[in-house]
Amino acid sequence: MSTILNWSVREEEVTREDLVMFVNACFACTGQKEFYSHGYGDRVSIDFLHEYILGNYRLLYARTLAAGINHFNTAQIILKLLATGKDTLPENKAEEGTLIAAALNSLPPQRAWKLLEQLKQRRINNRRSRAIVREYINQHKNINFQAVKYRSKLREIVSHIHLKLNGELGNFLFSGWQKRVYETELFEKFRQAHYSAEAIYELPYTVAEGLAYKHKIPRQIFLSRIESQMTLGEKLRLQKTAERTDKVKIELNWEKLPLTKLALYILSLSIKKRSENWHLFHEGLLKAARNILSKSPLKLGKVAAVLDCSYSSSGSSEKRRRPLGVALAAHYLLKIAAIEYKSFWTGDIKEPLLVTARGQTNLATPLLNAIEYNPDLIVIISDAWDNDPPNGAAEVLRIYRTKLDPKKSIAIAHFNPVFDTDNYNLRSISPLIPTLGLRDAEDLPTMLNFARFAEGSANLKELEEYLAGRVEQMLSKHTSSVFISENKTQI
Amino acid sequence: MNAKARLISKISLKGLEIAPAQVWGSIRLVPLLRQNQNKNLRLFRRSYDEDIGVVNIDRQLAYISYIPHGLVLSWNNNETPQATLGSQLATDGKSLELKCCRSSVKIRMLNRMAKKESPNQLRFLPLHLAMEGFLSMYFSGPSIAWKEYPRRILSNGLNPRSEFSFLGSSISGFEDALRVFEIHENQVGILVFVAEALASAFIVPNSQDYRALHTSLLQDFYGELIYYYGMLRNTNYPMDVSVDESQINSLKDLKKAISKMRQDWAEFQVFMADSLLDRPLKAKKIQKTGRFTLERFITDLDPQKVNHIGEVIVSQNGDLEYLKSYRLSTAQTKRVYLLSQLAKYNWNLQDTAISLNISQNELVKRLERVGFGYLLKESVLDAARKNKL
Numbered sequence: 001m002s003t004i005l006n007w008s009v010r011e012e013e014v015t016r017e018d019l020v021m022f023v024n025a026c027f028a029c030t031g032q033k034e035f036y037s038h039g040y041g042d043r044v045s046i047d048f049l050h051e052y053i054l055g056n057y058r059l060l061y062a063r064t065l066a067a068g069i070n071h072f073n074t075a076q077i078i079l080k081l082l083a084t085g086k087d088t089l090p091e092n093k094a095e096e097g098t099l100i101a102a103a104l105n106s107l108p109p110q111r112a113w114k115l116l117e118q119l120k121q122r123r124i125n126n127r128r129s130r131a132i133v134r135e136y137i138n139q140h141k142n143i144n145f146q147a148v149k150y151r152s153k154l155r156e157i158v159s160h161i162h163l164k165l166n167g168e169l170g171n172f173l174f175s176g177w178q179k180r181v182y183e184t185e186l187f188e189k190f191r192q193a194h195y196s197a198e199a200i201y202e203l204p205y206t207v208a209e210g211l212a213y214k215h216k217i218p219r220q221i222f223l224s225r226i227e228s229q230m231t232l233g234e235k236l237r238l239q240k241t242a243e244r245t246d247k248v249k250i251e252l253n254w255e256k257l258p259l260t261k262l263a264l265y266i267l268s269l270s271i272k273k274r275s276e277n278w279h280l281f282h283e284g285l286l287k288a289a290r291n292i293l294s295k296s297p298l299k300l301g302k303v304a305a306v307l308d309c310s311y312s313s314s315g316s317s318e319k320r321r322r323p324l325g326v327a328l329a330a331h332y333l334l335k336i337a338a339i340e341y342k343s344f345w346t347g348d349i350k351e352p353l354l355v356t357a358r359g360q361t362n363l364a365t366p367l368l369n370a371i372e373y374n375p376d377l378i379v380i381i382s383d384a385w386d387n388d389p390p391n392g393a394a395e396v397l398r399i400y401r402t403k404l405d406p407k408k409s410i411a412i413a414h415f416n417p418v419f420d421t422d423n424y425n426l427r428s429i430s431p432l433i434p435t436l437g438l439r440d441a442e443d444l445p446t447m448l449n450f451a452r453f454a455e456g457s458a459n460l461k462e463l464e465e466y467l468a469g470r471v472e473q474m475l476s477k478h479t480s481s482v483f484i485s486e487n488k489t490q491i
Numbered sequence: 492m493n494a495k496a497r498l499i500s501k502i503s504l505k506g507l508e509i510a511p512a513q514v515w516g517s518i519r520l521v522p523l524l525r526q527n528q529n530k531n532l533r534l535f536r537r538s539y540d541e542d543i544g545v546v547n548i549d550r551q552l553a554y555i556s557y558i559p560h561g562l563v564l565s566w567n568n569n570e571t572p573q574a575t576l577g578s579q580l581a582t583d584g585k586s587l588e589l590k591c592c593r594s595s596v597k598i599r600m601l602n603r604m605a606k607k608e609s610p611n612q613l614r615f616l617p618l619h620l621a622m623e624g625f626l627s628m629y630f631s632g633p634s635i636a637w638k639e640y641p642r643r644i645l646s647n648g649l650n651p652r653s654e655f656s657f658l659g660s661s662i663s664g665f666e667d668a669l670r671v672f673e674i675h676e677n678q679v680g681i682l683v684f685v686a687e688a689l690a691s692a693f694i695v696p697n698s699q700d701y702r703a704l705h706t707s708l709l710q711d712f713y714g715e716l717i718y719y720y721g722m723l724r725n726t727n728y729p730m731d732v733s734v735d736e737s738q739i740n741s742l743k744d745l746k747k748a749i750s751k752m753r754q755d756w757a758e759f760q761v762f763m764a765d766s767l768l769d770r771p772l773k774a775k776k777i778q779k780t781g782r783f784t785l786e787r788f789i790t791d792l793d794p795q796k797v798n799h800i801g802e803v804i805v806s807q808n809g810d811l812e813y814l815k816s817y818r819l820s821t822a823q824t825k826r827v828y829l830l831s832q833l834a835k836y837n838w839n840l841q842d843t844a845i846s847l848n849i850s851q852n853e854l855v856k857r858l859e860r861v862g863f864g865y866l867l868k869e870s871v872l873d874a875a876r877k878n879k880l
Contacts, residue, residue, distance in 0.1 A: 036671055311673040348676075360510070360522070360673040364749045372742055387673065389511040389752045395734045399745055403736050 016460040019060055020453050021425050022053045026069035026077075027447065028426055028437030029419035033316040035323075036385070037421040045421040046076070054080050058087060062096045065103040066470040068446045070439050074103050075115040082129040083122060097128060099471065102478035104136055109146060112136065113153040120160040130161045137163065144186050147172060149204045205230045223248045232256055236265060259288040259333065260440040264325035271354055281353055285332040293336055298445040300377060303338035304370035305331060306363065308382035309347045314357035322439075323417040324357045327381045329441030330415070334379060337445075344370045346382070361385055363429065364392030371400060377411045381438070383418040384427040397430040413451045415444070498774040498786055499805055502767055506810050507694070509757035510675055512684075515668035517724040519687065521760045523680035528697040532566045532783070532812055535700070536707050537614065541586055541599035546616065546623070548604065554623045557658075558599065558616055559710040564804065564813070565612040566781060583614060605778045605785055613780055617815050618711055621800040624775060624787045625819075626652045629830035633838030639871045640838070649866060654823060656712035662690075662721040666709055674702055680814070682764055683708065686720035687728055689764050692801070694814040714820040732756060766790075766797035767816055774803075782807045794828045826861045851880045 029046045033039040050073075053061045065077055078100050081088075088096050104112055116133055119125065137158075140146055147154050147169055155173040158165065171179055172187045177194040190207070192199035197215040200208040205226055212222040223242065227250055230238070235252045242250040254265055266274060266281050274281065307330070313323040331352050335341050343352060344366035347359050363386045370378050386393045397412070415438040416426040428435035434454035436447045452458040453466070508524040537560060544558030561583065584601040604623055605615035632649040633640060659665055662685060679701050680694030690713050695701050732755045734748040761768060767790070774788040787802040801816030819827075836842035844854040855867060855875035864872055874880045 312671065358674075358676070360513075360675050368742065368746050368749065387511060387513045388675075389732065389749070389756050390514075391731060391733070392749055392752060395752065396745060396749065399734055399736045399739055399748075403739060404742065404745070 012460040015057065016453065016456075016463055018053065019057065019064075019460075019463060022049060022061075023064055023067055023069065023450065024416075024426050024435065024437035024454065025049055025419055025424065026064060026067070026073035026437070027443060028070075028417060028439055030070060030072040030319070030439065032318040034319065034418050034421070035312045035314065035316055035383070036418070039318060041421040042419060045424055046073070046419070049424045050076055050080055054084065059089075059092050059096075060464070060467060062092070062099050063467040063471050065099050066474040067450075067467060068443060068470070071107055071111050074107060075111055078103055079115060079118055079122070079124075082119065082126070082132070083124045085126050085128050095471070097132070098475055098478065101132055101135060102474055104132065105139075105478065106474075109150065113146070113150045113157070116157045117153045120156050125160065130163075133157060133161050134163055143169065144184055145204070148186055148190050148207060151176070151207075201225050201229065203229065205234050220245055220247045223250065227251070236261070239265075239268075255284050255287070257288070258440075259285065259292055259442055260325055260329040262288050263329040263332070263441070264321060266353065267321045267325055267328065267355070271356070274354055275351075278351075278353055285329070285353075286336065289329075289332040289336040292333060292442050293445075296445045298333075298337040298448070300334070300338040302340040302373075302375040303334050303342075303377045303379065304373045304375040305334050305341070305343045306366045306370050306378060306380040306382070307331060307343055307345050307352075308361060308363065308380075309345050309349060309355050309357055310359055310361035310385075311357055312361065312383055312385055321357060323381075323383055324355065326415075326417040326438055326441050328352060328355060330379065330381050330438075330444055333441050333444055340375070342370075342373055342375075344373075360388040362388040362392070364389065364396050367393050367396050371396075371410065375410060377413070379444075380412065380414040380429065380433075382414070382416065382429070384414070384416055384429045384435075386429065394430040397432050401430075401432045413448065415447065498776060498784075499772060499788065499803060499809075500774070501769050501772055502692075502788075502803070502811070502814065502816075503769065504761070504811070507680065508677075509760055510678075511753060511756040512760060513672055514727050515671055516664035517686045517721060517727055518662075518664055518668035519684035519727055520668060520672050521682040521684070521764075522675050522678045523682065523694060524675055524677040525679045525698070526677060528677070528679065529806070529810075529812060530697060532564065532696040532806075533700055534695045534704065534813065535563045535565070536704055537561045537563050537583060539583075539599045541597040543596060544599045544601055544616075544619075546601045546604055546619070548623065548627075552627075554604070554619065554626075556619055556622075558601070558619060560707060561601075561614055561616045562704075563608075563612060563614050564780075564783075564785075566783070567611055583608075607778065607780065611781075613778060613785070615777075615785065615802075617802070618817055620777065620785075621787045621789075621802045621815070621817060622654065622656075622712075625789060625800045625823075625827065626654060628789070628827055629834040631834065635837060635839075637839060639840055639867055641868050644866060656714060656817075657718040659709040659711050659713055662713060662718055664721060664725065669706060669708060672705070674705060678702075681705075681708070682760065684763065685713075685717045686724040687763065688717065688720055688818070689766055689797070689799075690714070690717040690818055692764070692767055692814055692816045694811055696804075696812045711815070712817070714818050714823065716820040717818060730759075732759075766818075767799045767801075770796075770799075777802070783812060792824065792828055792831060794824055798824045822861060826863070829858060829861060829863070851875070852878045855880060 025046060029042060031039065031043040031046055034042065061077065062081055065074060081096060081100055107115065119129055137143060151173060158173060168182055168184050168187055172182065177191040179191065182188040182191055189199055189202050193203055193211050197217055200211045200215065208226055208229065224247065232253065235250050238250050239252060242248045254262060257265060262285060307327040309324055309327065313327065315322040331343050345355065346362050346366055349355050363382055367380070412433045414429050414433050414435045416435055417438050420427040426435050426437055434451045436451060436454055438444065438447055453463045504523065506525060510522040510524055512519045512521045539558055539560060544556055546554040548554055584599055587598045587600060589596045589598060604620045605613060607613050630649050630652050632644060636645050677698050679696065679698050682692050683690045691711065693708060695704055732752050734752065739745050739748060770790045772788040772790055774786045776784055776786050778785040783804050783806050785802065785804050789800045790798045792798055798819045799816045800819060801814065803811060804813035806812050832843050832847060836846060840851055840854060844851045847854065852875045855871060858864065858867065859872055
């Protein structure tokens with residue numbers, strides 16, 4: 001009898017560990033190149049993890065959509081769920097369907113269209129996926145704009161699911177500029193832009209770019225005139241291009257960037273520029289941090305942060321300075337959230353805004369200093385490749401947790417912005433503290449809540465309840481937004 | 492000052508701090524740090540993009556190898572830091588292009604292994620300098636016309652002598668290991684271990700130069716053994732230093748224990764590199780420039796131990812400003828050991844065989860096995876094969 005009991009306890013434990021591993025991976029991994037691994041390995045690794053969780057814990061897999069995971073993994077989950085619809089238990093069908101629809105709506109359009117286009121590539125065409133695509137297209141507030149900007153994708157999707165479109169949309173998608181005239185203004189602009197160089201400046205930047213090449217408009221003139229049509233992300237991307245030429249200056253409204261993006265932008269600037277605009281950037285980051293906290297409140301007491309600025313935090317060519325950016329953003333977030341706060345960097349950093357990714361990883365020294373500061377909570381943000389001395393921080397934590405502070409008077413959590421391909425997991429400093437994935441500092445409040453599951457102090461049932469709670473939250477938001485949009489159409 | 496400068500007798504890491512290693516696959520890289528760096532001495536890399544480099548050692552002797560880069564040492568005597576400009580722009584030797592069989596080979600003709608280019612600038616070819624010394628070692632040939640040697644050797648000397656090595660980039664995992672290595676702030680050097688065998692030691696005068704020369708390790712050459720070790724192993728021995736918790740009662744103790752951990756690593760890594768450090772050396776002065784001497788060295792050639800060759804730049808007070816070493820493979824050590832024994836007995840086969848406690852037949856066969864068959868007459872080789880010497 002007792003062995004049976006042990007087995008079921010152990011089974012629950014394994015399920016909890018698997019799920020924590022998966023949620024962590026879903027926060028950190030984006031299938032891109034990392035400092036220590038190549039992108040291909042990352043994609044193979046995360047794909048296997050998805051298949052494993054999907055095969056074993058389908059309902060929980062679907063519910064992970066509500067945990068606040070990153071866009072890459074949201075898209076992966078939606079795709080895998082849609083591809084294997086027949087495995088869903090009848091009682092879960094409704095929930096899974098609404099979750100997919102809600103998650104799809106929460107994705108930025110470029111991600112969502114790309115995901116739906118993959119339905120065709122992977123030959124997924126069941127009744128549910130058709131309904132979800134139809135719903136997504138129908139509820140889009142500005143479908144005409146989307147059609148212009150993502151025309152080829154939308155066309156593929158519509159033809160894949162044989163969707164009948166109203167009005168001029170179908171004509172636009174399938175005959176494009178070859179039609180004589182459109183009544184819809186944007187479609188007409190698109191048509192005109194194929195013949196007149198002047199008309200391109202009213203189209204979205206990505207569409208206009210191709211047409212500018214067609215009309216042989218010099219790059220400088222094109223860039224300076226199209227500026228008003230650029231999104232914030234596009235402006236951010238083109239900063240370096242604009243810097244190369246004297247004539248073009250793309251005004252970037254960086255105050256509007258979210259915290260981690262802003263931190264990454266600031267880190268991309270030279271030390272000279274950063275110190276010249278120190279005050280502006282400092283205030284900007286504080287403001288961005290306050291914005292986040294107004295949305296997801298986080299109140300902390302005395303907090304110390306151990307932040308990694310070693311050379312490996314420079315990320316990769318695909319994720320430039322991401323780990324360092326996350327550390328800097330978290331520094332500002334914790335500064336606002338905590339009553340008393342102090343940061344401890346692995347390098348000799350006097351001013352966090354001027355930090356660069358340089359030198360070895362010495363986690364033990366800042367960790368010891370942080371413990372000495374005697375806070376309520378220590379947040380470690382590092383890729384956990386501790387090498388000066390190797391395992392130094394692990395030894396500090398082991399002895400501190402087992403001997404000096406067995407009652408856990410200081411809570412310690414490790415956030416890792418890097419997915420470890422070989423182990424399908426995040427590299428951890430020590431098994432005695434929870435390790436959590438973090439791609440954007442914005443997720444820090446969510447992940448702090450999640451820490452108790454990673455630590456093992458909460459059991460599987462609590463984890464399931466937590467996920468169910470998140471699902472409820474997400475769905476209530478989703479249905480209310482659907483309700484509002486329906487109302488609008490009625491009016 | 493003593494007119495005849497003292498040569499180094501052993502390599503010691505005096506004045507250098509040894510930091511814990513960073514491991515990637517089978518490669519273990521140990522950073523060497525220096526707090527008081529010599530800002531007046533700078534080392535730069537000068538790239539040669541020719542396929543072959545030919546260095547004339549003297550009128551009759553040339554050294555031929557793939558030479559991807561040379562190093563330029565420049566110094567000044569006042570306290571202002573050395574400017575970097577110009578040292579890499581100077582022309583060095585001649586570049587020729589040979590056309591044969593529809594393809595062409597570019598050749599760089601260089602003058603001497605170490606060449607003073609101006610009163611405060613010296614160009615030398617790293618490791619090739621040591622390798623050239625190694626190749627010419629005990630290779631002078633007999634002064635008595637023993638009947639075993641062909642006439643060609645008696646009239647022209649023992650040429651040619653050759654060894655082969657592997658380029659750093661061909662060692663499996665080495666490129667990635669250097670890429671992910673996190674360079675310390677005061678780092679001036681590195682010890683490279685492949686599958687826990689010391690492949691090379693590299694030290695430069697200051698940390699700025701080290702950062703620039705870090706990837707040049709890929710273009711240096713390494714012994715055959717190191718190449719095979721890299722290929723056969725993809726992990727290292729798991730090594731760990733831990734803290735004894737029974738000794739720790741406070742945070743202060745823990746701090747001390749962590750710095751003790753660093754110290755333990757440093758001591759252990761010196762122990763790992765004992766095939767090079769504190770070994771008796773045989774050194775030869777190459778150039779003396781102001782306050783520094785460029786020397787090349789070889790360890791005591793004990794065939795039972797691992798041996799290294801290399802070159803150093805030593806300042807007046809005995810500090811190592813530059814070091815680069817190459818681990819000889821066992822076959823290489825055997826070859827040079829046999830040559831040394833032959834040279835000791837004036838190339839007399841019988842005397843040498845007696846000193847080695849083997850028969851003359853065995854000695855000839857051994858010479859042939861290590862690749863020196865071309866030094867002896869064909870009839871002597873035949874006789875030895877039939878044990879009829």
